[in-house]
Every structure is written in C-alpha cells, then in structure tokens.
Amino acid sequence: MSEFEALDFYLMDELLSDEQRLIRDTVRQFVTEKCLPIIEEHQAAGTFPTDLIGPVAELGMLGANLPEEYGCAGLESSTYGIMMQELERGDSGLRSFVSVQGALCMYPIFEFGSEEQRREWLPRMASGEVIGCFGLTEPDAGSDPGAMRTTAVKDGDDWIINGVKMWITNGTMAKIAIIWAQTDDGIRGFVVPTDLPGFQAIEVKGKYSLRASDTAELVLEDVCVPGDALLPKSGGLRSPLMCLNQARYGIAWGGIGAAQACFDEALRYAKARITFGKPVAQTQLVQELLTEIASEITKAQTLCWRLGELKDAGRARPEQISMAKRNNIEMARNTARRCREILGGNGILDEYQAFRHMVNLESVYTYEGTHQIHTLIVGNALTGLPAFG
Ligand code: TGC
Numbered sequence: 286m287s288e289f290e291a292l293d294f295y296l297m298d299e300l301l302s303d304e305q306r307l308i309r310d311t312v313r314q315f316v317t318e319k320c321l322p323i324i325e326e327h328q329a330a331g332t333f334p335t336d337l338i339g340p341v342a343e344l345g346m347l348g349a350n351l352p353e354e355y356g357c358a359g360l361e362s363s364t365y366g367i368m369m370q371e372l373e374r375g376d377s378g379l380r381s382f383v384s385v386q387g388a389l390c391m392y393p394i395f396e397f398g399s400e401e402q403r404r405e406w407l408p409r410m411a412s413g414e415v416i417g418c419f420g421l422t423e424p425d426a427g428s429d430p431g432a433m434r435t436t437a438v439k440d441g442d443d444w445i446i447n448g449v450k451m452w453i454t455n456g457t458m459a460k461i462a463i464i465w466a467q468t469d470d471g472i473r474g475f476v477v478p479t480d481l482p483g484f485q486a487i488e489v490k491g492k493y494s495l496r497a498s499d500t501a502e503l504v505l506e507d508v509c510v511p512g513d514a515l516l517p518k519s520g521g522l523r524s525p526l527m528c529l530n531q532a533r534y535g536i537a538w539g540g541i542g543a544a545q546a547c548f549d550e551a552l553r554y555a556k557a558r559i560t561f562g563k564p565v566a567q568t569q570l571v572q573e574l575l576t577e578i579a580s581e582i583t584k585a586q587t588l589c590w591r592l593g594e595l596k597d598a599g600r601a602r603p604e605q606i607s608m609a610k611r612n613n614i615e616m617a618r619n620t621a622r623r624c625r626e627i628l629g630g631n632g633i634l635d636e637y638q639a640f641r642h643m644v645n646l647e648s649v650y651t652y653e654g655t656h657q658i659h660t661l662i663v664g665n666a667l668t669g670l671p672a673f674g
C-alpha cells in the first residue's frame with residue numbers, strides 16, 4: 286500500500302506553520318512506521334503496545350501542551366490537536382493513552398498541584414517513566430460523576446480512600462492514579478501511587494472495542510495516602526470537568542485522524558475494485574458516499590481549527606468543546622461504517638483498518654461524555670435550561 290494521503294479539500298495545510306507541518310509529518314511517519322505494522326496484532330491479542338511509550342515520549346507527545354519548564358513541549362493548542370489527529374489515524378487506543386497521560390493526569394497535577402507535586406511528577410510523566418490513569422467514573426456514576434461514592438477521609442495528616450473506579454484507561458500499567466473522591470470539603474483530587482496496600486487494578490476483559498488499550502477497574506480499600514497526595518487547588522466537580530475539557534479537545538481532533546485513515550483506505554479501494562467492468566468509485570452511489578464523507582471530514586477540520594484558535598486565546602468555552610467532540614466523533618463513527626461498507630466483504634477483515642476504527646469509535650462515542658451528554662451540554666448552553674435530570 287502506498288503512502289497515506291490525507292484529505293485536504295479546503296487546503297487546510299496552508300494554515301499550518303512550518304513547525305506544525307514538521308510535527309504533523311513526524312507524527313504521521315511515526316504512526317506509519319511504528320504503530321500500523323503492529324496494531325492489528327495488539328487488537329487481536331487485546332494488549333496495549335507498550336513498546337510505543339518510549340518513542341511517543343521521545344517525540345514530546347506526553348503533556349505536549351504543558352510548559353517546557355516541566356519537561357514538556359509547550360506546544361500551542363492547534364499543534365497539540367494535530368498530534369492527536371495523527372495518533373488516532375493509527376489507533377484510538379494509542380491516542381487514548383496519550384490523552385489520559387497528558388490531559389487527564391499531567392494537566393490536573395499542573396493545574397491543581399503544588400509546585401512540589403509539579404516538579405515531582407511532570408518531568409517523569411513527560412518522559413514516560415511514570416504512567417498515570419484518571420479515576421473519575423464509577424460503576425454507578427458514569428454520565429453523572431457528581432454521584433460518585435468514593436470517599437477520602439482525613440486521618441491525622443493522612444487520607445484514607447475507599448471506593449471503586451470503573452473503565453479506567455491505562456489502569457493496570459499506571460504508577461499513579463488521579464483519584465477523585467468525596468471529602469468533607471466536596472470532591473477533591475488525589476495523586477495515589479498504585480503500589481500502595483489496598484490498591485488493586487483489575488483488567489477489564491471481553492472488550493470488542495479499544496482492544497489495544499489498557500482498561501481496568503480500580504478497587505481502593507482503606508488506601509492510606511499522605512497529606513501531600515491531595516491536589517491542593519482542586520475543589521468540586523468543576524476540577525475533574527476542567528480536565529475533561531482538555532481531553533475532549535484532543536478527542537475532537539483525534540476523530541478526524543480516524544476518519545482520514547478510513548477515507549484514504551476506502552478511496553484507494555474504490556478506485557481499484559472493479560465490478561460490472563468499471564471501478565466501484567465510478568458509480569454514482571459510491572461517489573455519493575465518498576462526497577458525504579469528504580464533506581463531513583472537511584467540516585470537522587474547520588471546526589477544530591477554529592476551536593484551537595479560541596483555546597489558544599483562552600476563549601474556548603466547555604460547550605464549544607462539547608460541540609466539537611460530539612460532532613467529530615459522530616462523524617468519525619459514521620465514516621468508519623460507511624468506509625467499511627465501501628470495502629464490501631473485505632471490510633470485515635483485519636487486513637483493512639476500517640473495522641478496527643469502527644469498533645474503537647464505539648468507545649470514543651461513549652467516553653469523555655457520551656454523545657447524548659454532549660447534546661445536553663450544548664442544549665443547556667443554547668437554552669439556559671439544563672435537561673440532565
Ligand atoms: P454541573 O452542576 O453542571 O457542574 C458542576 C460544576 O462544574 C462546572 N462545570 C464545568 N467546569 C469546567 N468545565 C466543564 N466542562 C464544566 N461543566 C460544568 C459548573 O459550572 C459547576 O461549577 P460550580 O462552581 O458552580 O460548582 O454538574 P452536573 O452534576 O449537573 O453534571 C454536568 C455534566 C453532565 C455535564 C457532567 O457531569 C458531565 O460532563 N458528565 C459526563 C462525564 C464524563 O465525561 N466522564 C468522562 C470520564 S473520563 C473518560 O471518559 C476518559 S476516556 C479515556 C480517554 O480520554 O481517552
């Protein structure tokens with residue numbers, strides 16, 4: 286198969302700086318050379334490609350938009366987004382790993398941590414030495430994280446944490462977990478080393494989706510952490526939701542990458558596949574599908590580009606991020622399915638990427654706020670009338 290070609294119908298490439306183009310091409314090459322040759326094996330085995338952690342860290346992708354003084358790349362939002370787009374062209378599980386490490390673990394330490402916590406953890410997390418996971422969701426509190434039951438109770442200078450967290454990405458390989466818990470003072474965040482007595486990470490088995498990702502249930506039974514495990518500037522549900530803004534932003538970009546992978550594959554296939562004496566790409570119905578897909582990818586690209594500008598200007602509102610996550614992941618999910626269809630019977634084989642992206646995107650559609658929750662967030666912003674309950 287010849288080199289991947291991204292759809293660029295509206296010449297978005299012209300908007301990129303030389304640095305952004307270089308980073309885009311570097312990550313794209315990394316995905317082509319290091320991720321794609323091994324990803325189907327991991328998908329089949331249900332394992333995360335841990336060999337990619339070192340190279341991903343070396344390329345500066347962990348916490349890439351956090352400041353350089355903590356060992357991070359200090360990139361602007363659009364450049365960070367482009368990285369997520371390219372990674373998810375490889376696999377949603379790989380982008381998830383990077384999102385969780387950067388947006389959901391390093392970001393809260395940066396945003397809510399003390400200077401000591403920042404210096405202790407961020408450089409080691411940027412280098413990939415310390416992997417983190419983010420424990421917000423519980424078996425009975427997913428879309429409604431405010432209903433969480435995990436508690437952290439003060440015991441002298443220490444805290445005792447009890448609870449169960451569900452669906453936690455990077456869960457079994459993490460050295461630290463950012464755990465959100467109810468305290469006398471509302472919801473607070475804690476940096477919890479995962480080797481403490483009473484802490485258990487149990488792999489979630491039987492996944493059809495995001496198989497090349499480490500997903501775990503975390504059980505905390507009387508886990509005792511010192512006072513300085515508390516993220517001192519965290520306070521209320523607002524704090525974890527601020528982390529989600531960061532991750533959802535990257536996911537919106539990531540959806541474009543997954544869609545681009547499927548579109549490129551389907552377009553090549555449609556041009557090469559002959560039925561009734563001509564390429565299937567030369568039929569009106571397939572051209573309609575390709576036109577719809579290309580239009581949706583192009584709209585998603587323009588949405589993300591503007592969102593990146595707003596984010597860099599400090600003006601991106603949570604509901605704008607929700608609109609992008611909602612739109613782009615629905616777009617990617619539909620794209621993967623349509624592309625699978627264009628591949629005919631071959632579309633169900635692991636020689637092609639569409640089916641893997643298609644099943645992965647089921648998770649992406651649901652995590653970081655389900656499609657429906659983002660509908661309600663945007664609906665609330667439009668009407669001023671919350672319809673969650
Ligand atoms: P609500 O009363 O609306 O809000 C509580 C407080 O938070 C503020 N707030 C936000 N602040 C910053 N960013 C946001 N996006 C915010 N949304 C709300 C709000 O102003 C309020 O502040 P204050 O100061 O007045 O207290 O809260 P609610 O309980 O009604 O819930 C609202 C809702 C449904 C939107 C929210 O809970 C939600 O987003 N639910 C979805 C949960 C979710 O997305 N979970 C994701 C878990 S992590 C994950 O899936 C990782 S996947 C791996 C990967 O990323 O690859």
Ligand code: FAD
Nearest residue numbers: 419420421422427428452453454648652653654655657673
């Ligand atoms: P529920 O909240 O039970 O929702 C079930 C259905 O009801 C959904 O379709 C939902 O949209 C709908 N629904 C719920 N409330 C409403 C409403 N008010 N109006 C209309 N419809 C509604 N969480 C973490 O904390 N950390 C992680 O690292 C993490 N990684 C994940 C990785 C994977 C592979 C998956 C699948 C999930 C992960 N999650 C993680 C959890 C994820 O965020 C939750 O699954 C998600 O928020 C939905 O919660 P739930 O599964 O409990 O569904």
